[in-house]
Amino acid sequence: RDQLQTKTLGQKEIFYLENIDSTNNEAKKQANLGCHEGAIVLSEMQNGGRGRISRSWFSPAGKGIWLSVVLRPPFHPYDAPKCTLLAAVAVTKAIRSVTQVQCGIKWPNDILYEGKKIVGILTEMNAEMDAINYVVIGIGINVNISQEEFPLELRQIATSLSVAADKPIPRLPLLQEILSALEKEYHKVIQHGFVEMLDEWRELSVTLGQTVDIIGASEKSSGLAVDIDKDGALLVEIEGRIEKIIAGDVSIRPR
Ligand code: BT5
Known part of the structure; x- marks a missing residue:
């Protein structure tokens, strides 16, 4: 805690565990019990790490940053999914500055490196009527996992920072920078709105300018990812028309 340069994130409550099913589950539990904004949950491993739509997240002991952050943002619930975009910007910047991994x-x-996934983000929300009670941002970062340590089904699609940098990466300085960057982006968004963040998102994106397959749409389609809009939707040009792709409904795959 003394080593954090944040004002709120990780300052009042840090829940540090050896093992847990999912740091997001623990963070939701703590949020329901009334923890402060900025509380963080960290675990050395997860035995039930989750991705979206009940996919699982590989979280071996001591080799990653398995982190969840509780926020109580003054946004409309409609805007909560944009926390994922905000976290992606913050984590990408932090990784680039601490490890030089582009x-x-x-x-x-x-967050990808050479087409392989290094980070996954899972934002979950609890809201009543028009107000958010809490948002939990779950961030999973593969830090020191060798390619052979990934289960077979992930070996071609996942990688880690140590593989990308070709050396072990100490976790603490990275965690400190991630929390600082997250806090900074969060306050920027509260002060200036999401639209202000989108230019940074565009700069750090590997999706824009790519031809992508849209998976989960009623008709299978593909097109050129041209931009992100103020709602955080991906704009894809399909046969001369611009389609708005909303996260959660569909996912994309590069061609
Ligand atoms: C995600 O889901 O990418 C969100 C992952 C969030 C994990 C963090 S860890 C801390 C917090 N606590 C949790 O329980 N979760 C969060 P999605 O886009 O649905 O991708 C899931 C897919 O990624 C899986 O179906 C696998 O194909 C792949 N995958 C699983 N584990 C991986 C890993 N360690 N690295 C790269 N890819 C992985």
């Missing part, structure tokens, strides 16, 4: 954001919730 990773980039794949819309909406992945």
Whole structure:
């Protein structure tokens, strides 16, 4: 805590665990019990790490940053999913500055290096009527996992910072920078709105300018990812028309 340069994130409450099913589950539990904004949950490993739509997240002991952050943002619940975009910007910047690994954001919730996933983000929300009670941003970062340590089904699609940098990466300085960057982006968004953040997102994106397959749409389609809009939707040009792709409904795959 003394080593954090943040004002709120990780300052009042840090829940540090050896093992847990999912740091997001623990963070939601603590949020329901009334923890402060900025509380963080960290675990050395997760035995039930989760991705979106009940996919699982590989989280071996001591080799990653398995982190969840509780926020109580003054946004409309409609804007909560944009926390994923904000976190992707913050984490990408932090990784680039601490490790020099030139990773980039794949819309909406992945950070990739040379096409392989290094980070996944899972934002979950609890809201009543028009107000957010809390948002939990779950961030999973593969830090020191060798390529052979990934289960077979992930070996071709996942990688880690130590593989990308070709050396072990100490976790603490990276965690400190991630929390600082997250706090900075969060306050920027509160003060100036999401639209202000989008230029940074565009700069760090590896999705824009690519031909992508849209998966989960009623008709299978593909097109050129041209931009992100004020709602955080991906704009894809399909046969001369611009389609708005909303996170959660569909995912994309580069051609
Ligand atoms: C995600 O889901 O990418 C969100 C992952 C969020 C993980 C963090 S860890 C801390 C917090 N606590 C949790 O329980 N979760 C969060 P999605 O876009 O649905 O991608 C999931 C897919 O990524 C899986 O189906 C696998 O194909 C792949 N995958 C699983 N583990 C991986 C890993 N360690 N590295 C790269 N890819 C992985």
